[in-house]
Amino acid sequence: MSIKRLWSRIGRWPRIGIIALACFGLIAVGRLYFGTAQPHVNLPPEQLWHAGGFPITNTMLASWFTIVVLGVLCYFATRRMELVPRGLQNVMEALVEGLANFVDSVAGKENGRKFFPVLATIFIFVLANAWLSMLPGFMSIGLVHEAEGHTAIVPFFRGANTDVNVPLALALVSFVFVEYWGFKANGFRSYASKFVNVSRSVGGVKKLLRGRFKQGVGGMLGGIIDIFVGFVEFISELIRVVSFTFRLFGNMTAGEILIFSLIFLLPWMAVIPFYGLELFLGFIQALIFCGLSLVFVVMAVSSHSEH
Amino acid sequence: MEAESMKLLAAAIAIGAGALGPGLGIGMLGYGAMQALGRNPEARGPIMTNMILAIAFCEAIAIYALIVSIMLIFIA
Numbered sequence: 374m375s376i377k378r379l380w381s382r383i384g385r386w387p388r389i390g391i392i393a394l395a396c397f398g399l400i401a402v403g404r405l406y407f408g409t410a411q412p413h414v415n416l417p418p419e420q421l422w423h424a425g426g427f428p429i430t431n432t433m434l435a436s437w438f439t440i441v442v443l444g445v446l447c448y449f450a451t452r453r454m455e456l457v458p459r460g461l462q463n464v465m466e467a468l469v470e471g472l473a474n475f476v477d478s479v480a481g482k483e484n485g486r487k488f489f490p491v492l493a494t495i496f497i498f499v500l501a502n503a504w505l506s507m508l509p510g511f512m513s514i515g516l517v518h519e520a521e522g523h524t525a526i527v528p529f530f531r532g533a534n535t536d537v538n539v540p541l542a543l544a545l546v547s548f549v550f551v552e553y554w555g556f557k558a559n560g561f562r563s564y565a566s567k568f569v570n571v572s573r574s575v576g577g578v579k580k581l582l583r584g585r586f587k588q589g590v591g592g593m594l595g596g597i598i599d600i601f602v603g604f605v606e607f608i609s610e611l612i613r614v615v616s617f618t619f620r621l622f623g624n625m626t627a628g629e630i631l632i633f634s635l636i637f638l639l640p641w642m643a644v645i646p647f648y649g650l651e652l653f654l655g656f657i658q659a660l661i662f663c664g665l666s667l668v669f670v671v672m673a674v675s676s677h678s679e680h
Numbered sequence: 681m682e683a684e685s686m687k688l689l690a691a692a693i694a695i696g697a698g699a700l701g702p703g704l705g706i707g708m709l710g711y712g713a714m715q716a717l718g719r720n721p722e723a724r725g726p727i728m729t730n731m732i733l734a735i736a737f738c739e740a741i742a743i744y745a746l747i748v749s750i751m752l753i754f755i756a
Contacts (some may be wrong), residue, residue, distance in 0.1 A: 416754050478725070616740055623743035626750065661736040668733060 399640055405582070412632050412637055417529045418536045431528055432536035435511065439501045439533060472496060474662075479664075480671050488670055491550050496663035499534065503625060503655025506532025507648065512633060534625035534658075537618065544617035547666040548610070555673035564673070568607040571598040579597055613669065617662065624658050691752040698745020705738040 380388070418430040450465040458466050472493045477485035504513075515528035533539050555564045566572065574596020581589030628651045637645040681689075713731040716726060 414751065414754055479729070567690070619747055620736070620740040620743055623747045625738075627746055630750070657732075661732070664729070664733055665736060 397642065400640060401650055404639060412633055414633060415525075416532055416626070421527070421529070421558065430536065431515075431531040432533045432539065435506065436502065436533035436539060439498070439505050440532065442505060443497065443501055465644070468497075469493065475664075476667060479667050484671070484674060488667065489553070491546070492663050492667055495547065495666060497661050499543065499621065499662050500656060500659035502533040504532070504652065504660060506530075506625075506629070507652060507655075512629070532625060532629055534621055534655075535629050537622045540621035540625075541614075543662065544614045547608045547617060547662070547669075548614050549665065551670045551673050552610075554670050557672040566603075568603045568610075570603040571596065573599050596645045617665070621658055621662060628654055687756055689753050691749045694752065695749040698748070699742050702738045702742035705741075706735050709734050710742050717736060 385393075394444075414567055418432040419430040420430050422429055423435065446461070447465065447639070450461040456463060473485070476489050476492055479485075480488055510531060511530045512528045513526075515526045517526050519525070558564075574593050577589050577592025577594075577596050580592055583589075629645075631649060632644055632647055635647055709731055713727055716727050720727075
């Protein structure tokens, strides 16, 4: 019988199985007999050139690319704005409205309106960085040179979130944002007394000077505990910067290394589900950065209602 | 033992032991969230939001361990 008749006689799933087996066999043969070396992963971002004493790295180029893409998208979305949105304006309005609902659901309507710009910027920037680094060309187009016996590549574009400076900058922005709203909503003394709580110890010293010995000592001991607790609170605020930075940096770098290694391990096949995972993780990390900043700022703003 | 083999061993132990705690933690969070969802399916929004938030905190610890492991292999 001819091949065409054989092919039309077997069912759908055996056909899919045979095609998959053929692809897998082809790639396995390529891997075994035409293999390439494993790529060398370089953690610090590679510098491409120096501009007036300031090094320009490939992650910086990628973040500029993100900025340009976001600017162009927003320009075309708002060019001819209509009351009933269609097309690109509809997509951007859906994004902004979804974010606004998210922020309002945690922070309440009036606080949500005040917190929205910084939080939405953080979310959209992290998301755009993460998803644009999935484009073909990132990490693959660059200068090839020989280094230590194996060929190494200096890519022209590398995902901006894999440079530790970008998550650090965003974490510092989030920290300043939280502290600013904490001071603004509660007043300087009230918010600062969360960290430097000397009221009880000062009261204890006053009682001691008036002659009430037992209450004075009790107040001073309680005051020492208060000062210690305030200090620990302050440290935990600072640690949030470190935690934000390494959460985003670690997730994005681990994803990039994973995809980079898998592409050379079993080309074209093994990496497909991990691309999906990386897209999902990029979205989740953006949501978590924005959501955690939101929760911390809500906690800072409402912190002194019970004191 | 030489430094090279010690580094590889340390990288493996770092991520192996470091992923134990967060794995258990995330599992417990999911358990709590499923129970709460089963009792009160209407509160799905706040439950899911808070669960995702708490999972992010938990996962950050695993990411710290992963960073130590990556640093051992690629930098040290």
